[in-house]
Amino acid sequence: MPSLKDSSAQSHAHNPLPVSSQQEPLIRSSRRARGEKVPNKKIIRELGLKVTTQRLLILEIVRNGPSHFTAQDIFETVSEQNPAIGFATVYRFLRSLSEQEYVTEVRMGGMPARYEWAAKRHHDHLTCTSCRKIVEFENPEIERLQDKVAKEFGFTLTDHLLELYGVCPECRRKDDATPRA
Amino acid sequence: MPSLKDSSAQSHAHNPLPVSSQQEPLIRSSRRARGEKVPNKKIIRELGLKVTTQRLLILEIVRNGPSHFTAQDIFETVSEQNPAIGFATVYRFLRSLSEQEYVTEVRMGGMPARYEWAAKRHHDHLTCTSCRKIVEFENPEIERLQDKVAKEFGFTLTDHLLELYGVCPECRRKDDATPRA
DNA sequence: CTCAATGCAAAGCGTTTGCAAGTCG
DNA sequence: CGACTTGCAAACGCTTTGCATTGAG
Numbered sequence: 001m002p003s004l005k006d007s008s009a010q011s012h013a014h015n016p017l018p019v020s021s022q023q024e025p026l027i028r029s030s031r032r033a034r035g036e037k038v039p040n041k042k043i044i045r046e047l048g049l050k051v052t053t054q055r056l057l058i059l060e061i062v063r064n065g066p067s068h069f070t071a072q073d074i075f076e077t078v079s080e081q082n083p084a085i086g087f088a089t090v091y092r093f094l095r096s097l098s099e100q101e102y103v104t105e106v107r108m109g110g111m112p113a114r115y116e117w118a119a120k121r122h123h124d125h126l127t128c129t130s131c132r133k134i135v136e137f138e139n140p141e142i143e144r145l146q147d148k149v150a151k152e153f154g155f156t157l158t159d160h161l162l163e164l165y166g167v168c169p170e171c172r173r174k175d176d177a178t179p180r181a
Numbered sequence: 182m183p184s185l186k187d188s189s190a191q192s193h194a195h196n197p198l199p200v201s202s203q204q205e206p207l208i209r210s211s212r213r214a215r216g217e218k219v220p221n222k223k224i225i226r227e228l229g230l231k232v233t234t235q236r237l238l239i240l241e242i243v244r245n246g247p248s249h250f251t252a253q254d255i256f257e258t259v260s261e262q263n264p265a266i267g268f269a270t271v272y273r274f275l276r277s278l279s280e281q282e283y284v285t286e287v288r289m290g291g292m293p294a295r296y297e298w299a300a301k302r303h304h305d306h307l308t309c310t311s312c313r314k315i316v317e318f319e320n321p322e323i324e325r326l327q328d329k330v331a332k333e334f335g336f337t338l339t340d341h342l343l344e345l346y347g348v349c350p351e352c353r354r355k356d357d358a359t360p361r362a
Numbered sequence: 363c364t365c366a367a368t369g370c371a372a373a374g375c376g377t378t379t380g381c382a383a384g385t386c387g
Numbered sequence: 388c389g390a391c392t393t394g395c396a397a398a399c400g401c402t403t404t405g406c407a408t409t410g411a412g
Binding site for chain 4: 055089
């Protein structure tokens with residue numbers, strides 16, 4: 001029983017994701033009025049796309065599931081709720097979302113692309129090379145220095161990618177406890 | 182006539198790479214004595230591999246060619262000098278080199294992996310999204326802040342990837358000159 | 363001689379695409 | 388209805404691998 005494993009946590013449990021299956025809750029206007037959350041339908045329309053059940057489902061999972069995920073993760077979770085949906089649909093929709101910056105797509109190494117809902121503030125990642133846990137951070141000072149570097153070379157900075165790799169406290173402890181020598 | 186195009190420069194010319202075809206120059210001991218450059222043979226032996234003509238050729242190109250290259254680049258240049266060499270050999274050897282950190286391998290996006298001879302000092306990259314030019318830079322202050330961030334989260338930093346994207350002065354000028362409106 | 367290294371072609375991976383059938387608006 | 392979407396499977400681009408042959412030590 002595959003279910004979207006959050007790459008940003010050790011996910012000891014395989015709980016099948018508490019994604020509300022309902023297309024849309026009953027309390028609509030009030031929710032929007034309070035500015036709580038833009039409905040999935042609206043987002044899909046903003047993309048200039050037709051509203052289909054598969055897109056609603058994918059979007060629901062993208063927004064309510066773990067914050068970092070691969071296309072495969074989404075596909076598996078989607079399949080649980082609607083086995084008829086193909087991965088091409090997942091890929092196509094994720095591409096639409098990333099093209100219009102609703103999700104950010106990071107393709108590192110030979111591994112599958114990692115996506116994340118982009119509505120949140122910009123941040124970079126600190127990844128544990130042992131358990132794959134991902135910690136998000138933001139550091140304005142680094143950003144400022146990046147601008148400075150670019151300026152030094154006469155570049156107009158448009159984007160950047162900063163990924164830190166290391167061993168998290170838990171894994172370090174674990175490694176120390178199991179010294180293989 | 183394919184020849185290793187340097188992704189780190191606009192490469193207006195397609196000059197077939199001034200890589201010395203000689204396996205090894207005649208002046209050997211003196212060169213090493215002056216600490217000028219470790220011979221390719223020695224490097225291959227340090228890798229624990231057998232010295233073959235294909236490896237010597239690949240290594241020669243890796244070390245004397247443009248600083249940033251793809252496996253395909255290397256393969257094409259190699260082919261010019263010895264069409265019998267297959268890309269599997271190139272890939273295999275590049276992997277050996279990167280495993281032992283003689284070259285660094287960066288796999289971004291869906292595009293082919295980019296390699297670079299790693300004997301030089303650590304640095305990061307500033308890439309022009311328009312002409313693909315790559316500028317290397319180092320900024321100890323950023324490095325220091327990275328360490329600090331990692332420490333804040335209790336991580337032991339082992340590595341990082343920092344890539345800045347922007348438009349270089351030349352391309353900006355070009356773009357300004359051709360305003361499509 | 364013997365094991366490592368090679369070239370070839372085929373397989374592998376994540377992703378994309380062509381197309382007929384199905385659906386939204 | 389008609390254009391947009393879908394699922395399927397086949398194609399894709401880059402990389403890796405299996406295997407018989409070749410070559411280094």
